[in-house]
Amino acid sequence: MPNTREIRDRIRSVKNISQVTRALQTVSASKVRKAMQAVMNTRPYASKAWQVLSHIASQPGHTNLHPLLASRLEEQRILVILITGDRGLAGAYNSNIVRFTLQRFNNYPVPVSYITVGGKGRDMLIRRRKEVIAEFSDLPAAPSFADVSAIGRLAVDEYILGRVDKVFLAYTDFINMIRQVPDIKILLPLDVSAVEGRVESFHPSGRGASASYIYEPGEAEILDEIVPRFTALQVYQAILESLASEYAARMVAMKNATDSAVELAAALQLEYNKVRQQGITNEMLDIAGGVEALVKGLASQS
Numbered sequence: 040m041p042n043t044r045e046i047r048d049r050i051r052s053v054k055n056i057s058q059v060t061r062a063l064q065t066v067s068a069s070k071v072r073k074a075m076q077a078v079m080n081t082r083p084y085a086s087k088a089w090q091v092l093s094h095i096a097s098q099p100g101h102t103n104l105h106p107l108l109a110s111r112l113e114e115q116r117i118l119v120i121l122i123t124g125d126r127g128l129a130g131a132y133n134s135n136i137v138r139f140t141l142q143r144f145n146n147y148p149v150p151v152s153y154i155t156v157g158g159k160g161r162d163m164l165i166r167r168r169k170e171v172i173a174e175f176s177d178l179p180a181a182p183s184f185a186d187v188s189a190i191g192r193l194a195v196d197e198y199i200l201g202r203v204d205k206v207f208l209a210y211t212d213f214i215n216m217i218r219q220v221p222d223i224k225i226l227l228p229l230d231v232s233a234v235e236g237r238v239e240s241f242h243p244s245g246r247g248a249s250a251s252y253i254y255e256p257g258e259a260e261i262l263d264e265i266v267p268r269f270t271a272l273q274v275y276q277a278i279l280e281s282l283a284s285e286y287a288a289r290m291v292a293m294k295n296a297t298d299s300a301v302e303l304a305a306a307l308q309l310e311y312n313k314v315r316q317q318g319i320t321n322e323m324l325d326i327a328g329g330v331e332a333l334v335k336g337l338a339s340q341s
Contacts, residue, residue, distance in 0.1 A: 041073025046311040047301035050304055055299035060293045063128065067290035071216065079261065081184075081276055088269045091261065092229075107195065107266045110228045111204045116150050117277070118172075118203040120194060120226065120274060122210040122281040123160030124222035125176050132211065132219070133159040136281075139221035140209040141167070148218055156190060156278060172197075182282075184275050198227045210277035211284035212279035217291065226273055229266060 043197060121140055123133045144151045152170055155161040158176040175190055197203045206227035212220045258265055 042090065043123070043311060043315050047315060048309055050307045050311065053300050053304045053307065057297050059302065061250060062298040064290050064293035066298060067286040067293060071283050071286040071290065072178060074279050074286060077181065078276055078283070080277075081272060085269070085272055086267050086277070088272070091265060092269065101175070106199055106264070107227055107229050110230075114149050114204045116203050117144075117147065117205045117207065118152050118153065118154065118194060118197055119144060119161045119207045119209055120156065120190065120221075120277075122153045122208075122278055123155070123157035123163075125158045125178070125279075127159065127290040128292060129285050130292040132285050133157075133163070136160070136209060136221045137163045140223065143209075143223055144207075149204075154190065156187075156281075162204045178278070180254050182275075182278060183300060184272070187275050187278050188271045190278075191274040192267070194222045194226060195267050195270055196273070208274065208277050211279045213283040213287065216287045218287060224273075224277075226270060229270060247291045 062295055086245055107128055119140065121137070127133065153164055153171045155164060155171055155174045156176075156178070158174075161171060161174045161176065173193055175187070179186055194206050205225065208224045208226040210222060210224075212222045245304070
């Protein structure tokens, strides 16, 4: 049985851990709100871009206006952008999205290459000997569009150059503070007729998509600017959704860790009290035994 000093040191250690986990819980709760606010801030531009794309898509021959709108008849290679976190302490967040992605693409009929966002996903894929053509890690806690635009540009370049025939986006969809769901969307080719295929479903107000527009300088020039940026915006919003999911998962994990630490500290305190009480009882028994022996000795002498 451990002595009182060992138990007291362990109680102090557990309480220190609970302070750290409680601080991480508070920080994660604050970062979730910031990440979701960043998602909301991207919606005005995304909604207007979607409105323009939807209108152009209603014109005959729209798939010939831009290569990112044209589907390829035969798939020879695909690319997956996998978004995970750089750090742990988030429960099963990282392992869930990696396992979900590998279940989808492990037996895919054509070769699959990966772009990883986050160190955890990169390490897991490399350990499984998957082809990782690029990795992006150590992003800022609140990334801007400029911080992640290179990811979208790389995916666009791979598709335009014909190195891949389809690009998928694997990320974690933030539902609420308790529920985060791994999801996979088709990023390229951009199918403007499939609203459900976007990270965020945009529903432009009014009848703008069915109105008649005259574009300046022209539809092709506008698409050259909007389509790559809209693709990069989809990656950016997926990263923000994943960040919110990661912070929410970390908040829940740290709350559970804090509760467990508090319970363990209480159990250790009870054990400490029992050991201390047992020590006091043993000392009292020793004293009583000594007194009794002394009385018997005096009685025998008399």
